[in-house]
Amino acid sequence: MLKLAIQKSGRLHEDSMKLLKECGIAISNGANKLKTEASNFPLHVFFLRDDDIPQYVEDGVADIGIVGENVVFEKNKSVRVIEQLGFGTCRLSIAVMRGAEYNNIHALEGKRIATSYPFLTRQFLEKNEVSAEIHEISGSVEIAPGIGLSDAICDLVSSGSTLLSNGLKEVETILYSQAVLIGHRQFSKSQQETLEKLLFRVHAVKKAKNNKYVLLNAPNDKLQEIIGMLPGMKSPTVLPLAEEGWSSVHSVLSEDEFWDKIERLKAAGAQGILVVPIEKMVM
Numbered sequence: 001m002l003k004l005a006i007q008k009s010g011r012l013h014e015d016s017m018k019l020l021k022e023c024g025i026a027i028s029n030g031a032n033k034l035k036t037e038a039s040n041f042p043l044h045v046f047f048l049r050d051d052d053i054p055q056y057v058e059d060g061v062a063d064i065g066i067v068g069e070n071v072v073f074e075k076n077k078s079v080r081v082i083e084q085l086g087f088g089t090c091r092l093s094i095a096v097m098r099g100a101e102y103n104n105i106h107a108l109e110g111k112r113i114a115t116s117y118p119f120l121t122r123q124f125l126e127k128n129e130v131s132a133e134i135h136e137i138s139g140s141v142e143i144a145p146g147i148g149l150s151d152a153i154c155d156l157v158s159s160g161s162t163l164l165s166n167g168l169k170e171v172e173t174i175l176y177s178q179a180v181l182i183g184h185r186q187f188s189k190s191q192q193e194t195l196e197k198l199l200f201r202v203h204a205v206k207k208a209k210n211n212k213y214v215l216l217n218a219p220n221d222k223l224q225e226i227i228g229m230l231p232g233m234k235s236p237t238v239l240p241l242a243e244e245g246w247s248s249v250h251s252v253l254s255e256d257e258f259w260d261k262i263e264r265l266k267a268a269g270a271q272g273i274l275v276v277p278i279e280k281m282v283m
């Protein structure tokens with residue numbers, strides 16, 4: 001039995017639940033619960049505040065947890081990062097009033113910085129040999145400069161719209177973050193086996209997200225050129241079409257080469273290109 005801690009509510013809750021679902025693990029939604037049990041996998045799920053998850057994992061109250069790297073590094077507990085999960089992406093940045101003069105990091109010398117991330121902020125300032133006053137506040141950090149509480153903030157940013165609407169500009173990025181799976185360091189043999197089972201599924205889900213299934217029609221005289229552009233998992237599937245001189249080609253393309261390849265395939269004579277999401281992918 002493995003005990004997993006996920007965020008009870010907030011930005012990581014839904015994606016964490018979705019990941020479990022995509023891994024074929026059935027759990028009831030725990031909106032009002034502290035704990036639930038998967039019906040088809042040896043997993044207990046605890047619903048907690050994200051800030052508490054590293055501590056619970058360090059203590060072994062939970063064996064594994066899903067939490068932002070920002071929280072993992074800020075809390076600095078004795079846990080290991082097992083896997084990056086690709087959601088909850090954001091960055092931890094320093095921002096100052098839009099009108100403030102800012103040439104480089106030394107503009108922060110002697111200034112007051114409001115943050116919920118005192119450890120990471122201090123570490124960053126020390127590394128850059130800047131001494132500033134850190135004011136730890138737990139929420140609504142972005143309003144601190146506007147109400148005269150601080151000169152700058154260090155906070156999480158994703159689109160930047162919150163900074164913009166509070167008259168702030170981003171000047172330094174301390175950390176790029178995403179949700180990760182963390183774990184403690186002493187798994188029993190059976191826990192390790194369960195974790196590996198879970199990771200096998202997580203990898204299949206992640207891989208599928210990064211790939212698309214592509215079907216297209218190709219004139220036979222262009223077939224070799226078109227196949228050359230499509231690696232597929234082993235090699236592309238080629239089937240004759242009912243229409244003489246044409247074939248149907250099926251393959252897998254990764255997200256990052258996708259648009260470039262599609263344009264080249266079209267230019268090479270491919271027609272009727274269909275692109276389909278893949279649910280799971282096991283190599």
Ligand code: ATP
Pocket residue numbers: 007008009010011012048049050051067068069070071088089090156157158159177178179
């Ligand atoms: P809790 O009640 O669990 O303590 P919280 O208010 O601390 O919740 P959320 O705002 O739900 O936390 O954010 C949880 C995590 O989502 C963050 O720690 C971070 O990893 C990630 N995240 C992604 N984008 C953003 C963003 N724009 N602002 C804040 N967090 C973000």
Ligand code: ZN
Pocket residue numbers: 049050051
């Ligand atoms: Zn939190």
